[in-house]
Amino acid sequence: MLQKGSVDVAAAGLSKIKHVRAFTVRGGGADYHDQGEGHWIDNHIATPMARYPEYRQSRQSFGINVLGTLIVEIEAEDGTIGFAVTTGGEPAAFIVEKHLARFLEGRDPREVEKIWDQMYFSTQYYGRKGLVVNAISGVDLALWDLLGKLRGEPVYQMLGGAVRDELQFYATGARPDVAKELGFIGGKLPLHHGPAEGLEGLHKNIAELADMRAKVGDDFWLMLDCWMSLDLDYATRLAHRAYNECGLKWIEEALSPDDYWAYAALKQNAPKGLLVTTGEHEATRWGFRMLMDMDCCDIIQPDVGWCGGVTELIKIANYADSKGVLMIPHGSSVYSYHFVITRHNSPFAEFLMMHPGPTEVVPMFHPQLIGEPVPVNGRLHVSALDKPGFGVELNRDLPMHRPYTH
Numbered sequence: 001m002l003q004k005g006s007v008d009v010a011a012a013g014l015s016k017i018k019h020v021r022a023f024t025v026r027g028g029g030a031d032y033h034d035q036g037e038g039h040w041i042d043n044h045i046a047t048p049m050a051r052y053p054e055y056r057q058s059r060q061s062f063g064i065n066v067l068g069t070l071i072v073e074i075e076a077e078d079g080t081i082g083f084a085v086t087t088g089g090e091p092a093a094f095i096v097e098k099h100l101a102r103f104l105e106g107r108d109p110r111e112v113e114k115i116w117d118q119m120y121f122s123t124q125y126y127g128r129k130g131l132v133v134n135a136i137s138g139v140d141l142a143l144w145d146l147l148g149k150l151r152g153e154p155v156y157q158m159l160g161g162a163v164r165d166e167l168q169f170y171a172t173g174a175r176p177d178v179a180k181e182l183g184f185i186g187g188k189l190p191l192h193h194g195p196a197e198g199l200e201g202l203h204k205n206i207a208e209l210a211d212m213r214a215k216v217g218d219d220f221w222l223m224l225d226c227w228m229s230l231d232l233d234y235a236t237r238l239a240h241r242a243y244n245e246c247g248l249k250w251i252e253e254a255l256s257p258d259d260y261w262a263y264a265a266l267k268q269n270a271p272k273g274l275l276v277t278t279g280e281h282e283a284t285r286w287g288f289r290m291l292m293d294m295d296c297c298d299i300i301q302p303d304v305g306w307c308g309g310v311t312e313l314i315k316i317a318n319y320a321d322s323k324g325v326l327m328i329p330h331g332s333s334v335y336s337y338h339f340v341i342t343r344h345n346s347p348f349a350e351f352l353m354m355h356p357g358p359t360e361v362v363p364m365f366h367p368q369l370i371g372e373p374v375p376v377n378g379r380l381h382v383s384a385l386d387k388p389g390f391g392v393e394l395n396r397d398l399p400m401h402r403p404y405t406h
């Protein structure tokens with residue numbers, strides 16, 4: 001018998017969590033580096049592995065796409081299914097099925113905080129960052145999707161509602177000139193040459209950027225994504241030349257994500273007016289606190305599917321807001337859109353151009369999501385998010401594999 005004033009799951013009309021399942025799938029989608037030959041995303045991009053000439057031309061050669069996509073499904077007793085996709089593949093599927101599922105099954109789906117806490121602290125002895133937090137993020141996102149579907153509400157409404165009517169996007173890809181024509185507010189190029197390619201490589205990087213500046217004109221934002229490939233000296237020299245000669249807006253992920261000290265130095269050394277950004281390979285409130293307390297960057301870029309999910313992103317974003325730091329999530333499609341629309345310190349969002357050219361706008365997580373919204377003229381109206389949960393369905397025509405059960 002219920003006490004006066006108490007609420008139980010049945011009374012609130014929500015069913016309990018019945019089952020958690022984890023699948024893997026190959027070919028693009030959440031593992032957006034898992035693309036076919038000739039794609040811009042695998043064409044001689046500077047990486048920390050480029051010091052080895054045999055791994056310089058292709059990131060797939062050193063295994064960037066080795067994991068593949070993880071799909072997490074959470075089914076409630078009434079048959080409603082929430083799901084999410086992220087990277088992590090088979091090892092993450094093991095963690096979800098064999099370790100994390102126990103903290104959800106039989107539980108009230110509204111217990112997002114307690115479930116997150118139990119997933120994180122039960123895995124802390126082998127987790128904290130990387131793959132384990134990817135798996136936790138996948139479960140957390142699937143839980144928010146389930147909750148939204150059970151309540152008939154979009155995730156952005158559960159997060160406090162939209163603070164503006166539309167999202168505006170910059171585009172990441174090898175063709176900022178095309179991005180400009182497509183209505184984006186800026187374009188982020190991958191850096192192609194790292195320190196191992198010497199001064200000649202540095203000149204090529206600047207020449208490519210200068211060429212793009214000439215194509216897009218003075219006012220269009222141009223950014224450089226360095227994917228952890230540089231050292232402090234190279235990053236400092238690149239930052240000065242790219243800002244002074246080509247009007248670069250920001251230099252992204254120039255250094256190893258573990259080297260907070262070098263980021264702090266880069267932010268000090270960079271020309272005033274150039275923004276230093278990082279965080280897509282950082283995780284949890286504690287990792288982002290390091291970045292912000294050590295004054296490592298002007299913009300943090302958590303990936304919702306890697307940093308701990310929406311439950312953790314709330315904490316990260318609130319801390320950033322209190323410190324006056326912008327929070328522009330890395331990629332992550334609908335999982336980012338539902339968050340960004342609710343935040344003043346996230347005034348725009350990233351759109352990763354997954355067309356091989358990239359000369360057209362295609363859904364970021366194609367072909368895994370059905371109903372994935374895409375920017376039109378660089379914008380997305382909030383009404384495109386007005387569906388329960390994250391507003392997308394899983395493409396069940398794909399060959400999904402369930403490597404483990406429990």
Ligand SMILES: C[C@H](O)[C@H](O)CC(=O)C(=O)O
Binds near residue numbers: 280
């Ligand atoms: C283009 C970058 O190397 C990477 O593939 C994507 C990324 O870091 C970003 O979108 O940011």
Ligand SMILES: [Mg+2]
Binds near residue numbers: 280330
């Ligand atoms: Mg990046």
